[in-house]
Amino acid sequence: GAVVSQHPSWVICKSGTSVKIECRSLDFQATTMFWYRQFPKQSLMLMATSNEGSKATYEQGVEKDKFLINHASLTLSTLTVTSAHPEDSSFYICSARDPTFRQENEKLFFGSGTQLSVL
Amino acid sequence: SQQGEEDPQALSIQEGENATMNCSYKTSINNLQWYRQNSGRGLVHLILIRSNEREKHSGRLRVTLDTSKKSSSLLITASRAADTASYFCAGETSGSRLTFGEGTQLTVNP
Numbered sequence: 001g002a003v004v005s006q007h008p009s010w011v012i013c014k015s016g017t018s019v020k021i022e023c024r025s026l027d028f029q030a031t032t033m034f035w036y037r038q039f040p041k042q043s044l045m046l047m048a049t050s051n052e053g054s055k056a057t058y059e060q061g062v063e064k065d066k067f068l069i070n071h072a073s074l075t076l077s078t079l080t081v082t083s084a085h086p087e088d089s090s091f092y093i094c095s096a097r098d099p100t101f102r103q104e105n106e107k108l109f110f111g112s113g114t115q116l117s118v119l
Numbered sequence: 120s121q122q123g124e125e126d127p128q129a130l131s132i133q134e135g136e137n138a139t140m141n142c143s144y145k146t147s148i149n150n151l152q153w154y155r156q157n158s159g160r161g162l163v164h165l166i167l168i169r170s171n172e173r174e175k176h177s178g179r180l181r182v183t184l185d186t187s188k189k190s191s192s193l194l195i196t197a198s199r200a201a202d203t204a205s206y207f208c209a210g211e212t213s214g215s216r217l218t219f220g221e222g223t224q225l226t227v228n229p
Contacts, residue, residue: 006161032215043207044162044219093161097215108152108215112161 003027004096006111013084014119021079021114023094029074030096035067038091038113050077084118091115125208125220133228138195140223142208143188149211151184151191156205156222165193165206200229 003026013019023033031052036044048069049057056069066088068080077096081088093113125142132138144151150169154162168175168184168191175182181194191208205224209217 034216036219041224043221044209044217046216046218049214049216091159095162095217108164108211108217110154110162110164113159115159 004109004111010115012117018082023077023111025075025096028098032097033077034095035079036093086118089118125223129224131226138198140193142220143190144210152209153193154207198227200227202227
């Protein structure tokens with residue numbers, strides 16, 4: 001089946017630095033990818049929809065200048081947390097849609113997530 | 120904002136028992152999906168039920184959908200210790216956007 005690779009799986013950084021998270025579709029072209037954030041013991045919150053070749057669509061309350069999304073190719077979307085602060089510490093997960101997948105119940109594929117800890 | 124609510128928030132059962140989790144949502148959906156998440160890991164897709172379906176089975180999983188009540192349930196039969204995880208429902212709207220419920224932490228005791 002389709003695979004979405006997310007890297008890194010965990011990262012620790014100092015406050016004020018920027019962190020880039022990559023999400024790759026390994027065997028399909030993903031015109032659309034999604035970025036979620038999950039705080040401990042909470043649900044996933046959709047942050048933004050990443051569209052190849054165009055600007056991302058951010059959910060209400062998500063700062064687009066803080067969470068930079070780049071979807072420069074059909075297989076790669078990146079999320080950059082700029083000037084990270086401790087409150088940005090969270091689990092970030094991407095998902096990608098395979099538009100060619102016939103079986104509807106598997107058309108969205110998730111990465112394994114990135115645990116970000118900001119000191 | 121999250122549109123889904125799940126209950127119970129936590130469920131602890133003995134191996135072999137059935138586990139039932141419920142989910143409610145607020146807006147119209149194209150389909151409703153259930154996912155499993157082990158602690159600190161990514162999501163595993165379990166089952167999808169379309170808005171025009173009422174019940175679906177997959178192995179030990181049974182999911183129902185009541186669009187009039189905007190609710191769904193997930194039943195895991197003959198539970199195993201390996202079923203211990205968090206379970207989330209997610210309503211899919213246009214553009215493949217998923218809105219997740221709050222989740223149920225299931226613990227299956229051996």
